[in-house]
Amino acid sequence: MNDALIFRDATDLAELIRTRRVSVVEVVQAHLDRIDAVDPAINAVVTVNENALSAARAADADLAAGHDVGPLHGVPFTVKDSIDTAGVMTQRGSPIFAGRTPDTDATSVARMRAAGGILLAKTNLPEFSYSTESDNLLTGRTNNPWNLDRTPGGSSGGESAAIAAGMSPLGLGTDLAISVRGPAAQTGITALKPTHGRIPMTGVWPRVPRRDWHVGPMAHTVRDLALAYSVMSGPDGHDAFADTPARFDTGIGTGDGRQLRVGWFTDSGLGPVDPEVAATVRSAALALRESGAHVEPVTIEALQRDNPLYWFDKQHVMELKPAMAEVVSGHEHEMFTMSRGMLATPDTAIEDYVAAEQAFERIRDGYSEYFTRFDAVLLPVLPVPAHRHGASYLVVDGQTVDATHVQSYTVQFNITGMPALSMRFGTSSDGLPIGVQIAAARHAESTVLTVAALLESLSPVRGLHP
Template identity: 65%
Template sequence: MKTQISKTDPIYYQDASSLAELIRSRELSPVEVVKAHLERIEALNPDINAIVTVAGNALQVAKDAEAAIMRGDKIGPLHGVPFTVKDSIDTANVLTQRGSPIFKGRTPEQDATSVARMKSAGGILLAKTNLPEFSYWIESDNLLSGRSNNPWDLSRTPGGSSGGESAAIAAGMSPLGLGTDLAISVRGPAAQTGIVSLKASHGSVPMTGIWPREPRRFWHVGPMARSIRDLKLAFSILSGPDGHDAFASSTVRCDADTSDSAARKLRIGWMVGPGFGPVDPEVVNTVKAAADALKNLGLSVEQVNIPALERDFALDVFNKLHVMEMKEAFRIATAGRSEDELYKMAKTMLSLPDTSMKDYIEAEQAAERIRDGFAEYFQKYDVLLTHVLPIPAHEHGVSEFVIDGQQVDATYLQGATVPLNIAGLPGIAMRFGTSKEGLPIAVQLVGSWLAESTILNVASLLESVSQVNNLHPIA
């Protein structure tokens, strides 16, 4: 299996695992690594606008980490490695403003559980990254810190809601980061910028210290990176109960046998619909290419369908369920504030009619049917391979698309991602192709509940034969 990241790459394009190895062996110092990323931010961020706040103590923490290495102290798996964090995730003594003038200047006293765990593993908080207002849209734009741009093409979006995080990692401003995901928000941005991300099973990683505190039954926090091995490492650090988030209460894992020989016997189903909405032929071909690659590696692969997704369109179900819940969170956050402080999605959300009780109950029943449909699927298969987005990264501000001859609104970009949030299933986004315009195209690997290791190992196999591993948008 070929190495994902070459040690001949510049410091800012090394993955986190390589940086940790080089720091442990004293081939690099934490100070060198942090300085390289700060210089990268200074050079590129004015055009990309992925970083909204740089942690003022990052260099001092790096010096302390270097001193620990020189003393021979016991160190963690991310010792001396910088990481970035989406600006909806609390960071002690570092601004966390949630993309809104309402929270301008907000500085938490405590780290979110996920941030604290990254720091405990030796990671160095480098910066906070941009997002849409309240983490709520598929583009990262707001009144407080403006719009983030895709490093592959500045006229296009890096996605949302973790678009600043995806752009920062893709451009070499960060090797590793944390995003959140309500319906698409770590997987979509990863797909649009050519990096990798993991939305773990619901509750695997505590949401403590992340807006909104409630409701959070569809929300996830997860790692974003440039290699699958970094996702594995980060997930091992982030997962597990914290005694505060009741959804994060289980330590049980439910993986298939993924030893090297057993992995070749895993059963993979692939699909691009029906049940997800229209998909661009370039994206369809990328999913097919990934299915063929896994088959060539010796896995059992066949095309499938999931009838439950055809009966109940997950995006419609999700919209009926979460509108009432999120509207209340928005009302609380914006109470007593001027309308001038609100951006597009807050205004849109607050203007939507409430879901009727009849529709809400019917949507709850549909959600259960979707979960049951996935449960039935995973009785026969270990992994589902599909697309992340129906199209590559799009231009800024587009509200309607023609996809494979069908006109749809922008919410349809979530067609293949939102079912996992309804069901609470884990999913990985990873690049496996390139559009005719030179933009990344990603695939999504979906596992059964609490089976993260299964999809991480299959993703590693797919990564080993990928022809797009070491492509970067900016030299």
């Protein structure tokens, strides 16, 4: 195994390959060897692409022939197993779909391949992507590489664990309420949930409730998120929500020359936060202030009235249940815990369904007003570091709460469609990563990436690996 390659970020690997200081075969083989070495204990990878090495040889031949190459030429990437990959199984974490092999790539995968990326493997997830723990009856449970007794999160937990452990430099996940940002925080990597619709959901299942699902990149560094986002964003003519030109952006970048305005909070009505998590957010806020940004504590008034997770639970089940019930019909005995629980959830009254949408509108309005005064908001990703497997409740700062509370700080950006990014900025007393979350107004990805890149340069934990 070439240990010098496995924790290089994708941007660096692309440059090494382009300048022919390392071959694509070397890079791909190093990551395949890493999978062989560490995945038996972690169980992040569910299917290895048997054509990865032949694709690597072809990529080396293209360079030798002097062909023009894309920005990710030769860089291996992994993909959550709910995202279609042509010729490589996409089993959605369920025995119902065991052996399912799509004929076409999802739009996001096709764009990564067109940019020169090499599909390395598919990664584990909860059944149907419906849990905050990556466990299912078909491919089993994924463990956190920092501590095998802890979860790497869900639903993109296999992806987060693979990247954190050096099995992959770059990956694709999906996010309904937490699912790229939470796992990134639990394993110490970075992840971006772009504005809703920025990256088409074509070729991803489930797509309902479509107003809340997102595709997003996961990686070692912020610059890798920016690179992958630039490759995958833009309309594809199939997903009607993907209707914004890729280059359209309302945010600010590194060359704008004006002072960043960042508000931060650790509660704002969303429930208890572990003191070490709160301290990490405060440390990130202080680092931004000391770098020259205008930073101050804030309260988002709309969140004081309307808890996003409460209303999300009221609404999304009524949209997801019919789609899931249709798929599992006749296969109910092959369903796992969370899917069974979701289908058994009582239907939401129409009055509550409408009340949920009105609550979401108030939250959107609240953030609209907030962004007239600030460029970004800084807050926790999760209320706790990675918890033990199978937890049904959590004790957070002395309060006992349902384990679903892990979504309390992330789901608001799904229902508003705002871009949000997760990155590590601290370490718990027992050695687990702690992340912070950065969000900005819709279509302001450049702001999120600018603030995150600045924080990354100031981070006390940059470059740490399990």
